[in-house]
Amino acid sequence: MDDAEALPDKTPRTARGRRTLRKLLDAAAVEFGEKGFHEASISSITRRAEVALGTFYTYFDSKDALFRALVGDMSEAVKVSARDALSDDMGALEIERAALAAFLSFAREHREIYRIIDEAEFVDPASYRDHYETIAARIAKRLKEGADAGELREGLGETEAWAMMGMNVFVGLRYAVWSDGDPDEIASRVNALIARGIAAEPD
Amino acid sequence: MDDAEALPDKTPRTARGRRTLRKLLDAAAVEFGEKGFHEASISSITRRAEVALGTFYTYFDSKDALFRALVGDMSEAVKVSARDALSDDMGALEIERAALAAFLSFAREHREIYRIIDEAEFVDPASYRDHYETIAARIAKRLKEGADAGELREGLGETEAWAMMGMNVFVGLRYAVWSDGDPDEIASRVNALIARGIAAEPD
Structure with missing residues (x-):
């Protein structure tokens, strides 16, 4: 993914931010893969990623945006x-x-x-x-x-x-x-x- | 579809019954195709098929059973x-x-x-x-x-x-x-x- 394209205003600018984004995407792959889109939840994804729930919104506006990314x-x-x-x-x-x-x-x-x-x-x-x-x-x-x-x-x-x-x-x-x-x-x-x-x- | 297989106990035995089943399947194709499974409703399908709602259950136990058929x-x-x-x-x-x-x-x-x-x-x-x-x-x-x-x-x-x-x-x-x-x-x-x-x- 070209981060800049998928996340026009939420591209991580630091190595740490890119690692957090990676953890969220990897957790999302497991969550969406196991449960499907409708049953998947942002809170379960952040738990899997070991990222604070509030941090999610630094990277994505919604579950839809995460799925698209x-x-x-x-x-x-x-x-x-x-x-x-x-x-x-x-x-x-x-x-x-x-x-x-x-x-x-x-x-x-x-x-x-x-x-x-x-x-x-x-x-x-x-x-x-x-x-x-x-x-x-x-x-x-x-x-x-x-x-x-x-x-x-x-x-x-x-x-x-x-x-x-x-x-x-x-x-x-x-x-x-x-x-x-x-x-x-x-x-x-x-x-x-x-x-x-x-x-x-x-x- | 082998009706006998898909509908073990609900196979229509008359020509009229088979026509009604056909109308339900055709209406289901339009409904599921337009709305997807989750948004589709049995009442909308029977309306499209011009079949009474109660008649539906002569043929199928559920929306799932209709989809499978x-x-x-x-x-x-x-x-x-x-x-x-x-x-x-x-x-x-x-x-x-x-x-x-x-x-x-x-x-x-x-x-x-x-x-x-x-x-x-x-x-x-x-x-x-x-x-x-x-x-x-x-x-x-x-x-x-x-x-x-x-x-x-x-x-x-x-x-x-x-x-x-x-x-x-x-x-x-x-x-x-x-x-x-x-x-x-x-x-x-x-x-x-x-x-x-x-x-x-x-x-």
Whole structure:
């Protein structure tokens, strides 16, 4: 999350303030993940974060504002975890494989992300839409770079980006949240699908 | 929906009863789609359905029971709309293309389905899971049949089925619910992705 964007007038200016904000966001992830938005309470979140109730309002105006900031924070965390798994020497297909494996590992460690992002569809539809549009735009950019490098087909774009994002989200739900699949094995299978498709090889 | 399964002791036995049940389900789709589960009310649903409030309880014990039946009814409608688009002379890849095009057309006409299925994750998690597990099993079965016919690669299974379902769900969200894409064009692009992948053709 770009703090300055999410909290126009409440951005912490000190390291201590940033640590407190971090504690509030981490506590909010647990609270919203366990209870859902409507049952979650600010007082329970500040208790989890070991932060005084009054301090909360230094950072956020409301439970809604905290939820919105949390969705942005999770989008950023997904982005960073994927980026950290990539290196400059990877080809276009290897980048997609590594990004998915990193996402699956991230989702296993942060299973609450699905519930929180999915609940954003109802609690904060603009954040929900922004989350997916941002990821799709990132994938579309990688597809274009891969085509420019001659590694991927020409003409891939937004439709393929949304399709690939959907694949990643659903295999994450199935194999990271609902069960413990091996991230590398799942990512390799999905990568084979996008690399060469499902058609039989011509004889 | 298998009425007998969803409504063990309240299955309508007459044609008139089945028409009333249909009116209640259709009204529920509009009500839950517009207001969400928590704001929706039985009295508003019976008003929309032009059914007496007391009649509701001939069919359902509660708002929860109606919601559960509606999710099952929508799963069934998705299945029927895909099945009606298929014919015996289609190859395995053409089947996937036609099934997706049918789903996109269905979702354009029934945009509320996304909100209702997605809300099931919170209101009725078992129905949510069942909805997707049933669809994935159907896709996995088609992949096996395609491999048996020599049209698709051997070894495709559950992982590929979840990946393909995710593609379909997300392109539906993007191009049927959030905007009006051409179902045939979108389905053809996604079909090219699953048919031959995104890698550049070898020179």
